[in-house]
Every structure is written in C-alpha cells, then in structure tokens.
Amino acid sequence: MKRILIVEDEEALGLLYKEELAGEGYDVVTVRDAEQALEILRRESFDLIVTDIRMPGRDGIELITQIMGLRKEVPIIINTAYQSYRDDFMTWAADAYVIKSSSLDELKARIRDLLSR
Amino acid sequence: MIETHRFLAPDFQSKEPKELSLLSIVSQSFFQPFSLDDNLLVILTALTSGSGVGFNRAMLFRSDGDKLRGGKWLGPRSPDEARMIWEVLSTPGLGYLEIIEHNRWLLSRDADAMTAKIAPLEFSLSRDNLTIPVTAVAKKELLLVRDASREPLVDPRFLQAIGVEEFLCVPLLVQNEVMGEIVLDNAFSRKPIEPKDVKLAGLCGLMAANYIYTATLHRKMVEMERMAALGEMAMFITHQIRNPLTAIGGFTDQLLNGPADEAKRHRNLEIIRREIRRLENVVYELAHFLKVDPSRRPEPFDLDRQLRSVLQEMEPRAAAEGREIRAEIDGLLPPVLGDPTAVGEVLRNLIVNAFEASPAGSRIEVAAERKDAAWVTVSVKDAGHGIPPEARAKLFTPFFTTKERGMGLGLLYIKRVMDACGGTIEVESEAGRGTVFRLSFKSQEEGRPEA
Numbered sequence: 001m002k003r004i005l006i007v008e009d010e011e012a013l014g015l016l017y018k019e020e021l022a023g024e025g026y027d028v029v030t031v032r033d034a035e036q037a038l039e040i041l042r043r044e045s046f047d048l049i050v051t052d053i054r055m056p057g058r059d060g061i062e063l064i065t066q067i068m069g070l071r072k073e074v075p076i077i078i079n080t081a082y083q084s085y086r087d088d089f090m091t092w093a094a095d096a097y098v099i100k101s102s103s104l105d106e107l108k109a110r111i112r113d114l115l116s117r
Numbered sequence: 118m119i120e121t122h123r124f125l126a127p128d129f130q131s132k133e134p135k136e137l138s139l140l141s142i143v144s145q146s147f148f149q150p151f152s153l154d155d156n157l158l159v160i161l162t163a164l165t166s167g168s169g170v171g172f173n174r175a176m177l178f179r180s181d182g183d184k185l186r187g188g189k190w191l192g193p194r195s196p197d198e199a200r201m202i203w204e205v206l207s208t209p210g211l212g213y214l215e216i217i218e219h220n221r222w223l224l225s226r227d228a229d230a231m232t233a234k235i236a237p238l239e240f241s242l243s244r245d246n247l248t249i250p251v252t253a254v255a256k257k258e259l260l261l262v263r264d265a266s267r268e269p270l271v272d273p274r275f276l277q278a279i280g281v282e283e284f285l286c287v288p289l290l291v292q293n294e295v296m297g298e299i300v301l302d303n304a305f306s307r308k309p310i311e312p313k314d315v316k317l318a319g320l321c322g323l324m325a326a327n328y329i330y331t332a333t334l335h336r337k338m339v340e341m342e343r344m345a346a347l348g349e350m351a352m353f354i355t356h357q358i359r360n361p362l363t364a365i366g367g368f369t370d371q372l373l374n375g376p377a378d379e380a381k382r383h384r385n386l387e388i389i390r391r392e393i394r395r396l397e398n399v400v401y402e403l404a405h406f407l408k409v410d411p412s413r414r415p416e417p418f419d420l421d422r423q424l425r426s427v428l429q430e431m432e433p434r435a436a437a438e439g440r441e442i443r444a445e446i447d448g449l450l451p452p453v454l455g456d457p458t459a460v461g462e463v464l465r466n467l468i469v470n471a472f473e474a475s476p477a478g479s480r481i482e483v484a485a486e487r488k489d490a491a492w493v494t495v496s497v498k499d500a501g502h503g504i505p506p507e508a509r510a511k512l513f514t515p516f517f518t519t520k521e522r523g524m525g526l527g528l529l530y531i532k533r534v535m536d537a538c539g540g541t542i543e544v545e546s547e548a549g550r551g552t553v554f555r556l557s558f559k560s561q562e563e564g565r566p567e568a
Contacts, residue, residue, distance in 0.1 A: 010360050012388050016367040023375075054356075081359035084352050100359045102366020 002115050003044075006030045007037045007051035007063065008079075013100075017050070020104055021111070034063035041070060048114055050077045050107070053085055061085075064093050075114040079107055143324055153332035155217075160325045161191045162220050164301060170317045172301040172310075173199065176235055176279065178250065179297040179329070180289075183242055185251060187235030187278075188297070189224055192304070194231060199305040234278050242295060248272040253286035254295045259319055260286040261310055285310050287318050289326035296329040357399045361392035405462065406530050415538035417561040418457040420493060421450035424485055427464045435468075439477040442468070447486035453493050453558035455538035460558075463531045467497040467554050470527065474501030474552065488557065496555040504546040512544060531556075 004026045008014040014030040021028045029046070031037050037051070053061050064076055075095040078085075086097050096110040143163045161175040174192030178185040193199035205219065224232065240251045249271045253260045263283045265271045281302045289296040301318055303310065368385040371377065377385070428444050435442045471481045479500035488494045504512070513532050528542075531554075535542045539559050546552040 010364070012364040012368075012392065013360065015388075016364060016371075019371070020367065081356040081363070082352060083355065100363040102362050103370070104367055 001025070001027045002047040003027045003029070004111065005037060005040065005046040005049045007032075007034060007049065009033060009052060016104075017107075020108070024108060024111075026111075034066075037063055038066055038070075041067065046074055048075050048077065048111060050079050050111070052080050053078055054080070054082060061088075068093060075117075077107070077110055077114065143321065153328060156328040156332075157189070157325060158191075158220060158224070159217060160321050160328070161189065161299075162217050164299070164318060164321050165191055165220075166216060170301075170314055170321065172285075172314070172318070173303045173305045174301065176300040177297060177325075178235075178238075178240075178300070180242065180254075180295040182295075185240045185242060185254070185295075185298055187232075187238035190231040190235050191220055191224060192231070193223075196305050238274060238278060240272060240275070248275075250275055250286045250298055250300055254288040254290065254298055257288060257290055259288070259315055259322070261315060262286065280304070283310060285315060285318055287322035289322055289329060291326045291330040294330070296326045296333075299325060354399070354403065358396065361395045361399075364392045365389050402527065402530070406533070408459075410537070413456065413537065415454040415456060417452040417454060418460075420453045420455075420460070420485075420495070420558060421446070423457050423461050424450070424464060424483075424495060427461055427468070428483065431465065431468050435472065435481065438472055440472050440475060441480045442483060443480055444483045445485070447484075450485055450493055451487065451560050451562040453538075453540075453560055455540065455558060456534065459534045460538070463534050463556065464495070464497075466527055466531060467556075470554075471497050471499035471501075474499040476500065487560070490562070491560055493558045493560050494555055495558070496553050498553040499551045501551050503548040503550055504544070504552050505548070509544060509546060 002025075004021055006014060006017045006021075006028060008017060008030065009032050011032075014032065018028045018030045029040065029044075031040060034051075037049070041049075049067065051063055064078075067074070067076065076093070077096045077098055078094045079098045079100060081100045083099055086099075095114055098107050098110055143160055157177060161177060164170050164172050164175045172192075174190065176190045177188040179188045180186070193202050202219075202223075240246065240248070242251060242254065244255070247255065247270065249260065249262060249265075249268070251272075252270065261283075262268060262271065262285075265276055265279075265282050265284065279300065279302065281304045284300055284302040287299040287301065289298055299318070299322055301310070301314075368388050372382060372385050424446065428442060432442055468481060468483070475481060481500070482498040483495070484498075485493070485495045512528050532542055535556060541557045543555045543557070544552060545555070
C-alpha cells in the first residue's frame, strides 16, 4: 500500500483528504504543519507528500527546501488556495501544483499519475 | 553676531544679476507645499516677471505621449493691460507670493480668453511632424523663430493663435521623454529676444520638465502601491474563500457519492455549516472594511451615549457567553470627532475580541475618561494570555490573524476608522496579564476650537 503524507493546517481539509485518499486505497498520514512533517519524515518513509504553502510557522516552501536537504527522493504536490505562487521559483521543485477547489478530482488524478511512474 | 537669512529670498525690485533672481523665484517652490500646477505657474511667473527673464507672455503645452496639448497662457491680453500689469508689478515691496497670486488671478481670468485660445490646440508628436512648435521637442533644441509668417514650417493654427512674428520655443525634456513645451514672446514690448534670454529660458525649461517628470513619477508610484496592495488583498481573499469552498465541496461530494451512516452525515453537515459561516464572515469583514471612507470629514458626536448604548447591547451577550463586562466611565464624556456608526462598530469589535481572548467566567474591563483637554480615551482590557511581542508588531497589518475565523481585517478596520477621525489606537500587552486596546479621540468640548 502506497503511503501519503498530507501537510494541511486546516483541520476540516486534513480530515477530508485523509478520508478521500484512504477511499482510493492509500495509507494516509495527516499533519498540521511543516514542523510535524519534518519530524515524521525523519522517522518514516512515504511514497508521496501533499503540502500547502503559507502555513503558520514554517511554511510549505521552507518544508520543500528541507525535504530536499533530507535527500528524500519523494514526489511532492503543492496543494494550495494561492494561485499566484504557481510560478515562484521554489514551487518548481514540486512535481505538481494543484489549486484547491470544490472538487478533489484533480488532486486525486495527480496523485495517481505520480505514484504510477 | 548672528544674521539669519531666508533661502534665496527673491527681491523683485533688486538690480542683482537676472540669473540669481530667477533662481531665487523658481527655487521658492521647493519650500512650498505646491502642486504641480502651482510649480509650473511659478516657472511661468519667473519667465514673465521683470526681475526674472522678463518675457511678455508664456504659453505652456503639455505632452500626453502622442500629442502636445495647449495648457496655460500667461500674460496680458492687450498693450493697455500690459501697462497696467507692469505698474502693479513695480509696486515697491511686492513679494513673490503676491506676484504668483496675481498671476493665478490672470490665469483664472483667462480661462475664457487667452488660455481658451490655445486649449483646443493639439500637435502630433509623430516623427514625421517637423512643424513648429513640435520641431523643438523633436530636435531637443530651443528654437528662436523670427518672421514667423514667412516661415513655412510654422503650423498655421499655431501662428494664428500666437499672433506674433518672433517667439522662442523651449522644449521640456527629461532624458528622452517629452514633458511639454513652453513658447515665449514679447508681444507688447516688441523687444527682440536676446541670447541671454534664450539661455535663461532654457534653464527654466529644464526645471519645468523636472517638475512635470517628478509629479508624473510620483503619481505612478502611488498608483502602483495601490495596485500592489489591492493585489495582495485579492490574493488573501481568494485564499479565504477557496479553503472553505474546498471543504464544502468535498464533504458534500462524500454525501452525494457514497453511503454514509447517520453520524457521518451529521458530521459532514456540521462541517459544511461551519465553513459557510466562515465564508459569511469573510464577506462581512470585507464589506465593513471597504465601508470606511477616509476622505469623509469627521464630525463631533456624542461618544458618551454611543459607548453606553454599545455596553448595554453587549452585556446580555457577555452574560450568555459566561463573561462579565465592568465599565468605568469617568463622568459625562465630552463630544469627540468621528463617525458615530463606525465608532460603535469599533467598540463592538474590541469587546467581542476581548470575549474571544478571555476564558469563560472572566471579566472584561471597559474604561473611559477625559485624558486632558484635548483627548478622550476608551480602553478595553481582556483577561487573556496577552499577545507575544512578535505578534504585537504585526497586529495592524492586513490579513494577520491568530484566530481560526476571520480574515485579519478587524484591527485594521479599527485603525482605519481611528485614522479617519484623527484619533489613535494603542495596544499594551503583558504575557499572562491580558491585553489593553486604548482608543484616543479628539475632544470637542464646548468652547474649545477644533484641534
């Protein structure tokens, strides 16, 4: 079973992603900030990371930089409400950029693509 | 011994070198909170006053990038008027401000005469237009035209408007940008234009071009800052809307697409309800925030009554939420400056914030007093944990919030309201001892002139 780490500070969304992706047959772990994400990444391994950017404390961009520092060869999806960061330099380090919307179809499709590579 | 002197004080009757007195007149505008129009008027005054360059008339064209457009035309309309004006201007002891004032009057009077003559004039700035007056800006040179009616390059519409044979075209340029042009003549004295006049006119032209350039740049910068702030705001608003929409959409789809037991159905609906409320809050905050009109003149109003009515309204709510409000109002408060509705909203916001920051069973303290003859303060103290210094610094920046709900516009709204009425908001906070927000209003007590 593929393992996915979700980094999402909005509680309701964390819950939604966890349930929906579990329904797709993934093993999902949800954390609320970059700090917790780094902590769990040091101990456990994942097949994919979905993270928001601009969260309280350390934000998602910083998280991506740190994950690269940990030399984890794990695909990253930025999942955010901010459209305007799409072209920012550091977001290129991610493998996909998904803008939050009322449908999870795109997020699910990107996850499927990246995990079947 | 110490002597004090005004900066380059101009003396319109002095016999000092023209260059120096010209510089004195023009440099005065550096010390005045003058608008661009005023600064240009100062330069046209310098060009036409006797102690300046001494031309009879000065005509200003402004550039809009594609065309030179007629602007102002300063000078007498007839030889008689010229004599009269020269008499006025030679009155002993006349200061430069009086002369500028006099010229302002000339220009306002001429709105229907001389200026009206050149206002409809437009000359294309395209490369192939080599007619006068455009040639001066195209060639970036001052052009002295004599025998204008025999010069085929002079645009006939221009010649008809100016009606003289000899004039000087001064291009207004900054780097390669055309700011406009000034055209000068001696229509009444018939004095030939001399090389030293050309030189001084060129100097004034450089300064006029710089004034226009700086003013244009300043306007562009203000506009850009406004756009950047707007962009930032739009970005945060989309964020505040997309997050709840994602949750609402996702939890609704769950209910539509799959089987759900009663507990899950209930949970999803609760989440959806909560997220809808968040969206409502976004709309509410925004609507309030946008309603503050900083350009509106604040008026004296009865703060005492407003505060007491807000307290009365909030007390049942405090009781319902298990908090107590203790109010100490020091006598009858004098009227203050502000918008009563907005100030009522500010007081409500501060009290609700205090509820949210304080644990159940605690007390919110509201105090109001005449600080001194000029100020009245209202403070709201909560029983919360206090605000850490790093967060305190960011309190009044847009979209900063420590709350789950809301957009972080609340305190910014309060600041805008207080700014608009010439008042202030201050915050004092100590870890573990709560936070005090203090509003200061300008007092409008009887017998006191408006501060």
